[in-house]
Amino acid sequence: MASLVRLQNEIERIKEEYFTRNRIAEENRQRENEAAILIQSWFRGCQVRSYLSHLHRKATIIQKIWRGFTARAHFRQMVKAAYFIMKMNFYHEMSVRIQQRWRGYCVRKYSHNYYARKRYMEGLARKNKQIRRDLEEFSEFQRRERERMAMEREEQEKNVQAQRMHFLLSTKQCPGVFNSPFRPGPDEMELRLRRTKPLPPRNIPRDRASLLGNTSPSSPSFPGVPRAFGAKPLPPIPSKKPQGPFRGPAEVWAQRQRGLEPSLRVQTSISDLEQAQDQLRSGEWRNHTMETMFQPFSKAHQNRSYERMLHTSSSFQPVPYGTKHFREEHQENLQGKQPFKTVFTTCHVFDKFGRLYSNAGKIV
Amino acid sequence: MSQRQVLQGVMSLLRPLLLDVVPTIQQTAALALGRLASYNEDLAEAVVKGDILPQLIYSLAEQNRFYKKAAAFVLRAVAKHSPALAHAVVDCGALDALVISLEEFDPDVKEAAAWALGYIARHNANLSQEVVDAGAVPLLVLCIQEPEVALKRIAASALSDIAKHSPELAQTVVDTGAIAHLAQMILNPDAKLKRQVFSALSQISKHSVDLAEMVVEAEIFPAVLACLRDPDEYVRKNVTTLMREITKHTPELSQMIVNTGGVAAVIDYLGDSHGNVRLPGIMMLGYVAAHSENLAMAVIVSKGVPQLAICLSEEPEEHIKAATAWAFGQIGRHTPEHARAVATANVLPSLLALYMDTDSSEDLQVKVGS
Numbered sequence: 001m002a003s004l005v006r007l008q009n010e011i012e013r014i015k016e017e018y019f020t021r022n023r024i025a026e027e028n029r030q031r032e033n034e035a036a037i038l039i040q041s042w043f044r045g046c047q048v049r050s051y052l053s054h055l056h057r058k059a060t061i062i063q064k065i066w067r068g069f070t071a072r073a074h075f076r077q078m079v080k081a082a083y084f085i086m087k088m089n090f091y092h093e094m095s096v097r098i099q100q101r102w103r104g105y106c107v108r109k110y111s112h113n114y115y116a117r118k119r120y121m122e123g124l125a126r127k128n129k130q131i132r133r134d135l136e137e138f139s140e141f142q143r144r145e146r147e148r149m150a151m152e153r154e155e156q157e158k159n160v161q162a163q164r165m166h167f168l169l170s171t172k173q174c175p176g177v178f179n180s181p182f183r184p185g186p187d188e189m190e191l192r193l194r195r196t197k198p199l200p201p202r203n204i205p206r207d208r209a210s211l212l213g214n215t216s217p218s219s220p221s222f223p224g225v226p227r228a229f230g231a232k233p234l235p236p237i238p239s240k241k242p243q244g245p246f247r248g249p250a251e252v253w254a255q256r257q258r259g260l261e262p263s264l265r266v267q268t269s270i271s272d273l274e275q276a277q278d279q280l281r282s283g284e285w286r287n288h289t290m291e292t293m294f295q296p297f298s299k300a301h302q303n304r305s306y307e308r309m310l311h312t313s314s315s316f317q318p319v320p321y322g323t324k325h326f327r328e329e330h331q332e333n334l335q336g337k338q339p340f341k342t343v344f345t346t347c348h349v350f351d352k353f354g355r356l357y358s359n360a361g362k363i364v
Numbered sequence: 365m366s367q368r369q370v371l372q373g374v375m376s377l378l379r380p381l382l383l384d385v386v387p388t389i390q391q392t393a394a395l396a397l398g399r400l401a402s403y404n405e406d407l408a409e410a411v412v413k414g415d416i417l418p419q420l421i422y423s424l425a426e427q428n429r430f431y432k433k434a435a436a437f438v439l440r441a442v443a444k445h446s447p448a449l450a451h452a453v454v455d456c457g458a459l460d461a462l463v464i465s466l467e468e469f470d471p472d473v474k475e476a477a478a479w480a481l482g483y484i485a486r487h488n489a490n491l492s493q494e495v496v497d498a499g500a501v502p503l504l505v506l507c508i509q510e511p512e513v514a515l516k517r518i519a520a521s522a523l524s525d526i527a528k529h530s531p532e533l534a535q536t537v538v539d540t541g542a543i544a545h546l547a548q549m550i551l552n553p554d555a556k557l558k559r560q561v562f563s564a565l566s567q568i569s570k571h572s573v574d575l576a577e578m579v580v581e582a583e584i585f586p587a588v589l590a591c592l593r594d595p596d597e598y599v600r601k602n603v604t605t606l607m608r609e610i611t612k613h614t615p616e617l618s619q620m621i622v623n624t625g626g627v628a629a630v631i632d633y634l635g636d637s638h639g640n641v642r643l644p645g646i647m648m649l650g651y652v653a654a655h656s657e658n659l660a661m662a663v664i665v666s667k668g669v670p671q672l673a674i675c676l677s678e679e680p681e682e683h684i685k686a687a688t689a690w691a692f693g694q695i696g697r698h699t700p701e702h703a704r705a706v707a708t709a710n711v712l713p714s715l716l717a718l719y720m721d722t723d724s725s726e727d728l729q730v731k732v733g734s
Contacts, residue, residue: 121665131625139593
């Protein structure tokens with residue numbers, strides 16, 4: 001009850017307080033309301049914001065995961081594609097190489113081979129060079145041959161001329177045309193005249209009739225017989241053939257001239273074997289450098305006495321042998337004869353030599 | 365007295381001498397007739413008109429060798445002037461008598477007979493055919509094998525004259541086995557013989573591919589190249605003519621000649637020679653280059669273009685310049701490489717000058733323009 005009394009006492013205060021509080025509250029209601037609204041809005045805002053940020057975070061996570069997933073899938077795709085492209089490129093490269101080789105081979109085999117052609121051209125150039133060289137050598141050789149033949153022919157002609165003009169040879173008494181005394185030396189024609197043998201003298205033909213008619217088979221070009229140029233061969237010496245089985249004179253002469261041709265058995269002398277042995281022995285003796293025979297296990301070399309040299313054993317004086325006396329002298333056979341005279345009086349055979357007929361005889 | 369009357373008089377004087385008893389007089393009369401006939405065509409006609417030929421031919425069969433020689437000389441002297449005279453000689457029945465004297469032993473008689481046959485066959489294909497029909501070719505081939513050089517010469521020249529007219533005649537010559545004997549004589553030292561041999565071979569090979577191949581099969585290359593350095597000018601010219609006739613047929617023949625080094629030898633020959641004798645060499649290079657671009661390149665590699673340029677600038681004659689221009693055309697037409705090789709030899713300005721030159725002949729201009 002105390003509380004009730006207290007409460008009833010308080011009712012007025014309470015009512016006043018209630019009314020003041022209400023009035024205060026009423027007066028502050030707006031402000032407090034707005035504050036509360038503010039606070040609530042801010043709180044709601046915080047809530048919502050935190051919820052949003054939570055959502056954002058979650059959404060980010062989801063998106064992140066999703067994007068990663070799709071990106072990886074895409075990346076895998078890209079990698080596959082890139083790998084594929086790389087493979088294809090590689091295959092393309094390789095196939096290009098194969099096709100290159102194949103096309104090269106095919107073209108070279110069936111239509112046109114560049115290297116074979118190049119090699120052919122090089123070979124051709126080499127061959128041309130060689131042919132040119134060979135032809136040069138050949139023409140050189142021919143030219144030298146021709147020159148040599150021309151020179152030989154000239155020599156031959158000059159020799160024939162020299163033979164024909166052999167009478168122009170100079171003698172000691174009278175110098176020839178080609179050996180003028182005013183020249184320092186004789187002319188080459190003079191030397192040629194000295195070298196060649198003169199032609200044999202031509203016989204006058206026995207009868208003229210044998211010269212007429214066609215030429216005999218032994219024409220002027222018969223070799224072995226020196227003739228003047230244009231001379232006809234001599235007619236055969238006519239002689240009566242002897243009756244009977246006689247051979248011709250030419251045959252007999254040939255048989256006479258034929259030398260002895262003994263067989264090998266006849267050629268060897270009876271003492272051939274001994275001669276051969278002697279020859280062998282003397283050959284061995286000649287070729288020996290050591291005269292003493294080699295005698296093994298003997299003491300023959302110890303018994304040799306020393307021979308003095310000729311130089312040291314002869315006296316150092318002029319030797320009278322060779323000047324004063326000779327081995328072959330037999331004084332008793334000479335019987336006091338004088339030795340040969342080596343100096344004589346002159347004989348007058350050659351007094352007039354070089355002074356006989358003309359001044360041309362005075363040869364320098 | 366006019367010349368004709370003088371001639372008649374001479375003939376009427378000489379004709380009875382041919383029937384003289386003394387053989388020397390006959391021979392000398394025949395020799396005189398021959399010399400007269402060979403000097404002048406009118407005299408030869410007078411010999412024909414004077415009915416001397418039948419007498420000569422009749423006695424060709426019977427008399428001794430000096431007379432035969434003189435009679436063959438007369439026939440040759442008459443036949444050499446013109447085809448009509450040669451025909452007249454043939455109509456008298458000379459061919460049989462000459463072929464019979466080809467079988468004689470004496471080489472001088474054979475030489476005179478072969479010479480007469482050669483001169484008869486030289487004029488045209490009909491006369492050659494008649495000579496062949498008389499059976500002269502095997503005997504001529506036998507004559508080629510004789511040891512005397514003069515006889516070989518004349519027989520080779522007769523075969524050359526026979527073969528030059530047509531392929532059939534050339535085939536007839538080849539069928540008697542002439543090529544082998546001609547090929548054997550290539551390296552003979554006598555220059556005139558070589559001239560005739562090469563001329564014969566080139567006349568044979570010019571007609572067809574088969575004949576050219578048969579000539580090549582006789583293994584004349586590369587021995588022929590040695591003859592390109594012969595001191596005699598006409599031997600060299602005939603060798604180049606032979607090579608030209610061979611190369612003009614097919615690429616294979618040209619290839620064979622190129623492989624033996626023939627192109628280099630011909631180019632050196634062009635360098636050493638002057639004048640008209642260069643023409644076969646230039647044409648040979650043109651033919652070789654015409655077949656294929658390989659061969660044209662072979663000509664270029666063998667240094668043919670500078671040599672041809674020298675020929676073009678040196679030679680004054682129109683036809684040689686035309687031939688050189690044609691040869692350049694053949695070389696340069698295959699590919700740009702070839703054209704470049706021709707151009708680097710500084711040839712084109714001179715070719716252009718020739719084209720523009722109003723003095724040069726039509727032929728030259730056509731050849732340069734192509």
